Amino acid sequence: MGGYIVKRLISAIPVLLGITIIVFLIMSLIPGDPATAILGSYATPENVAKINRDLGLDKPLVQRYFIWLSNMLTGDFGRSYSLNRPVIDEVLERFNATLILAGTAFVLCSVLGILAGVVSAARQYGFADKAITFVVLIGISVPSFFLGMMMILLFAVNLRWLPVSGMFAIYGGGDLADLIRHLIMPSLALAAVATGVIARLSRSAMLEVLRQDYIRTARAKGVHERRVIMGHALRAAMVSIIPVLGIQAGFVLSGAVYIEIVFQWPGVGRMLVDAILTRDLLLVQGGVVFVAACYVMFNIAVDVAQGLLDPRIQT
Amino acid sequence: MTGFLKLLFRNRLAAMGAVVLTAILILVLITPVLPLQNPDATATADRFKRPFAEGYLLGTDHLGRDLTSRLLHGTRLSLAVGVAAALIAATIGSAIGIIAGYFGGRTDNIIMRGVDMLMAFPYILLALAIVAALGPGLMNALIAVAAVNVPFFARNIRGITVGLAGREFIDAARLAGMGHTRIILTELLPNVAPVIIIAMSTTVGWMILETAGLSFLGLGSQPPQADLGSMLGEARSALISHPHTSIVPGIMIFLIVMSINLLGDGVRDALDPRLRSGALSRPRATTLVERAGDIPAATDDLLAIQNLETRFHVGKRIYRAVGGVSLAVKPGECLGVIGESGSGKSVTALSVMGLVASPPGVITGGAVRFQGEDLIGAPYESLRRKRGDRVAYIFQDPLSTLHPLYRVGEQLAEAIRSHRKLGKADGRARAVQLLKDVRIPNAESRVDDYPHEMSGGMRQRVGIAMALANEPDVIIADEPTTALDVTVQAQILSLLDDLRRERGLAIIFITHDFGVVAQLCDRVAVMYAGRIVEEGPTQAVLDAPAHPYSRRLIACVLELGAGGVNWPLSPVCRRRWTICRRDVPLRRGATRRGKAAGPGTFRWRARTRVPCAASIPRRPSRCPRSGSRTSPRPFR
Numbered sequence: 001m002g003g004y005i006v007k008r009l010i011s012a013i014p015v016l017l018g019i020t021i022i023v024f025l026i027m028s029l030i031p032g033d034p035a036t037a038i039l040g041s042y043a044t045p046e047n048v049a050k051i052n053r054d055l056g057l058d059k060p061l062v063q064r065y066f067i068w069l070s071n072m073l074t075g076d077f078g079r080s081y082s083l084n085r086p087v088i089d090e091v092l093e094r095f096n097a098t099l100i101l102a103g104t105a106f107v108l109c110s111v112l113g114i115l116a117g118v119v120s121a122a123r124q125y126g127f128a129d130k131a132i133t134f135v136v137l138i139g140i141s142v143p144s145f146f147l148g149m150m151m152i153l154l155f156a157v158n159l160r161w162l163p164v165s166g167m168f169a170i171y172g173g174g175d176l177a178d179l180i181r182h183l184i185m186p187s188l189a190l191a192a193v194a195t196g197v198i199a200r201l202s203r204s205a206m207l208e209v210l211r212q213d214y215i216r217t218a219r220a221k222g223v224h225e226r227r228v229i230m231g232h233a234l235r236a237a238m239v240s241i242i243p244v245l246g247i248q249a250g251f252v253l254s255g256a257v258y259i260e261i262v263f264q265w266p267g268v269g270r271m272l273v274d275a276i277l278t279r280d281l282l283l284v285q286g287g288v289v290f291v292a293a294c295y296v297m298f299n300i301a302v303d304v305a306q307g308l309l310d311p312r313i314q315t
Numbered sequence: 316m317t318g319f320l321k322l323l324f325r326n327r328l329a330a331m332g333a334v335v336l337t338a339i340l341i342l343v344l345i346t347p348v349l350p351l352q353n354p355d356a357t358a359t360a361d362r363f364k365r366p367f368a369e370g371y372l373l374g375t376d377h378l379g380r381d382l383t384s385r386l387l388h389g390t391r392l393s394l395a396v397g398v399a400a401a402l403i404a405a406t407i408g409s410a411i412g413i414i415a416g417y418f419g420g421r422t423d424n425i426i427m428r429g430v431d432m433l434m435a436f437p438y439i440l441l442a443l444a445i446v447a448a449l450g451p452g453l454m455n456a457l458i459a460v461a462a463v464n465v466p467f468f469a470r471n472i473r474g475i476t477v478g479l480a481g482r483e484f485i486d487a488a489r490l491a492g493m494g495h496t497r498i499i500l501t502e503l504l505p506n507v508a509p510v511i512i513i514a515m516s517t518t519v520g521w522m523i524l525e526t527a528g529l530s531f532l533g534l535g536s537q538p539p540q541a542d543l544g545s546m547l548g549e550a551r552s553a554l555i556s557h558p559h560t561s562i563v564p565g566i567m568i569f570l571i572v573m574s575i576n577l578l579g580d581g582v583r584d585a586l587d588p589r590l591r592s593g594a595l596s597r598p599r600a601t602t603l604v605e606r607a608g609d610i611p612a613a614t615d616d617l618l619a620i621q622n623l624e625t626r627f628h629v630g631k632r633i634y635r636a637v638g639g640v641s642l643a644v645k646p647g648e649c650l651g652v653i654g655e656s657g658s659g660k661s662v663t664a665l666s667v668m669g670l671v672a673s674p675p676g677v678i679t680g681g682a683v684r685f686q687g688e689d690l691i692g693a694p695y696e697s698l699r700r701k702r703g704d705r706v707a708y709i710f711q712d713p714l715s716t717l718h719p720l721y722r723v724g725e726q727l728a729e730a731i732r733s734h735r736k737l738g739k740a741d742g743r744a745r746a747v748q749l750l751k752d753v754r755i756p757n758a759e760s761r762v763d764d765y766p767h768e769m770s771g772g773m774r775q776r777v778g779i780a781m782a783l784a785n786e787p788d789v790i791i792a793d794e795p796t797t798a799l800d801v802t803v804q805a806q807i808l809s810l811l812d813d814l815r816r817e818r819g820l821a822i823i824f825i826t827h828d829f830g831v832v833a834q835l836c837d838r839v840a841v842m843y844a845g846r847i848v849e850e851g852p853t854q855a856v857l858d859a860p861a862h863p864y865s866r867r868l869i870a871c872v873l874e875l876g877a878g879g880v881n882w883p884l885s886p887v888c889r890r891r892w893t894i895c896r897r898d899v900p901l902r903r904g905a906t907r908r909g910k911a912a913g914p915g916t917f918r919w920r921a922r923t924r925v926p927c928a929a930s931i932p933r934r935p936s937r938c939p940r941s942g943s944r945t946s947p948r949p950f951r
Contacts (some may be wrong), residue, residue: 143569217716250438253440
């Protein structure tokens with residue numbers, strides 16, 4: 001197992017390098033003079049020259065890339081113009097909030113999605129199956145930002161059960177219970193689409209597995225049906241569910257951008273949108289690279305989980 | 316194509332999606348000619364009018380602009396941008412995919428590495444980076460969304476192209492001296508195009524949603540121009556005071572995406588033939604019972620199958636797999652059930668404990684009595700308690716019948732744990748002992764193996780050990796040696812025989828091999844087309860088979876030795892045997908040799924020849940080893 005993890009980690013290095021190259025190339029697409037684009041109306045000749053020097057834009061492209069890369073490796077992602085603080089500090093702080101939101105949503109969509117898929121498959125064509133299929137269909141069709149807004153209307157404005165937005169109450173909040181109260185709506189809204197996708201996939205994976213010979217063997221042994229479904233069948237179905245969890249994690253992370261805007265969540269997605277609108281390109285660059293790298297590492301964890309589950313993969 | 320459309324619209328949800336989508340498309344197309352107000356004309360006096368207010372069907376927004384007009388124009392814009400993004404992504408992605416797949420080698424390698432890198436991003440990060448570089452704006456959002464979806468097309472189309480590039484017609488085109496460009500355009504593209512269109516139709520919904528999302532964030536369409544996303548984004552600040560401005564565009568996005576999803580699902584289902592036949596139905600915990608007719612009275616046998624009828628209901632068609640089979644075993648007895656594949660012997664065996672996959676299996680008649688108690692239609696829990704505990708199964712092909720993700724020791728312990736309490740350490744000890752009982756060497760280390768780490772013979776022993784785990788009264792062995800080679804087969808058989816003598820268990824041994832029956836069984840029943848055609852003590856049936864079918868089985872198999880020859884007889888021959896349509900099996904003592912009681916009497920010419928020449932298929936061939944005439948297709 002250790003060897004397998006190391007192998008996967010090594011295979012991530014070219015992917016991580018590729019990510020930095022792609023982001024770097026995209027950022028060098030900026031039409032016209034980047035310094036002018038960044039400065040906007042403050043583009044006096046002295047300022048332009050200073051920015052060009054600061055960003056190393058007077059050097060050739062390849063050299064610039066390697067300077068940028070080696071700086072990043074030492075933890076220097078540059079300085080944010082709009083916030084006037086190191087990019088990495090801002091990104092880490094914001095990523096923390098995103099991690100709480102996206103992590104909760106990911107756990108929710110995995111648990112709810114798999115559960116719904118299993119129930120749906122176990123009660124195929126029954127009432128539960130039809131009800132779940134219907135809810136799932138709605139769930140995957142509602143844009144998460146619209147769902148979030150409707151939840152605010154219903155649960156925060158009309159019913160007054162939950163706070164409208166933010167991560168903590170402004171006065172007297174700050175403890176875990178407060179966080180959870182603020183987390184319920186955004187994480188559910190964020191999880192909705194992924195839950196639907198996972199539920200659908202789990203249902204078909206379960207149906208596929210339930211027809212296998214080893215399920216008949218389990219039943220012939222006298223294993224209780226509940227254990228046949230939740231043990232034998234689900235375990236085998238997880239082999240095809242887990243890779244999709246990895247893909248859905250990417251969608252949850254993407255959706256977090258919208259949800260953070262709707263719910264005023266102080267996460268990295270909102271930071272990126274604000275940075276784009278204020279043309280704070282170093283912040284965008286650093287944030288994108290950091291989050292993408294985290295996502296790559298997460299997918300390695302998914303692969304390792306897959307390896308742990310299925311003994312046939314490692315060898 | 317019409318068949319496909321018929322299939323698609325029989326799916327009510329897909330039809331509904333098509334109707335909604337068509338309605339929206341028509342509305343959007345005629346928007347310019349509809350008597351609408353200017354979508355950008357502000358009227359500060361009429362701010363936030365509610366829906367159905369005079370002059371404003373859907374009300375007005377924060378600048379007093381008519382929402383109906385804005386909605387339709389916004390939908391138009393959103394759809395146009397989404398479709399444009401899909402077209403761009405499909406064109407560029409497919410071109411990349413075709414080039415990678417067609418040229419292969421290093422080109423393929425480099426391109427696909429790049430594609431993999433792009434796919435390593437959560438899509439929004441890439442889109443945000445592109446918008447950040449190009450600046451906010453609807454055109455740039457379109458470019459970003461298209462770019463993000465390029466890898467999806469590239470990867471899919473490459474896969475298809477790789478398959479096509481190796482085909483003969485491409486080679487032929489090359490030999491004919493066509494250039495690469497011409498081959499790609501005239502030979503490859505027409506074949507790939509349908510896949511591109513399907514991939515586009517499934518992703519266009521996503522792309523509409525993604526562009527709407529970027530506009531919602533304020534990175535797409537800029538005021539006063541509005542698509543659905545930016546309408547929703549602008550309305551957000553008035554969400555609490557005037558929710559209708561948010562709800563109107565939100566519901567429109569929802570309707571578009573849902574109708575595209577429904578249609579896409581319909582297309583997928585119509586294209587997937589497995590779903591058409593209903594083969595993806597899950598088997599229930601026990602076989603469905605719809606018993607008509609009388610239930611036979613109890614006997615004093617240990618296990619008695621009485622007049623059992625099992626059918627398969629596939630769509631509107633009904634297949635009679637088992638048509639009134641009666642069998643019985645006493646303690647310590649071994650009954651062989653022999654017949655060709657498809658004769659219904661496995662279905663008979665699985666019916667005993669309600670293990671026939673259902674759907675499509677249905678038990679429609681008869682009884683199965685274990686110690687006098689009828690198991691057909693018994694409550695699930697009472698059936699479950701007997702499964703594996705009193706009546707255990709050994710299945711064919713242990714690679715597919717053992718769970719691939721559990722260690723064999725766990726699977727053995729579970730067989731016991733399902734019926735009685737068993738600690739972890741005890742379970743392991745019992746598993747080791749069971750493996751030793753079936754003579755697996757190094758049982759202590761083998762107990763931690765996964766099935767894929769064992770050889771076929773060992774896995775089969777594990778299957779036997781599992782059946783023995785609870786010291787059952789009856790073991791039903793369904794071709795347990797068919798997948799094995801001859802030496803291993805002999806070992807397994809003698810193992811089963813020893814166990815039977817040691818423990819006094821009754822065995823129902825299902826096989827298509829008379830050699831195996833001769834070695835192991837006290838009595839044998841010959842099954843053909845869902846019925847027992849002959850039954851008696853093994854030696855008597857072997858010496859003087861009464862039914863032509865039995866004679867054929869014996870004639871070939873004995874001469875071939877114990878080899879596992881499959882015996883499918885052609886349907887032609889099936890029709891010519893009048894005896895096979897008889898309801899009553901031939902039983903020793905009940906009939907005289909060569910003569911069946913009642914109708915359907917048959918005769919054969921000479922003992923040494925193949926019986927019933929009339930029944931030989933039209934194109935007889937020689938049995939390779941024995942030289943006797945046999946079915947033209949010895950293997951199916």
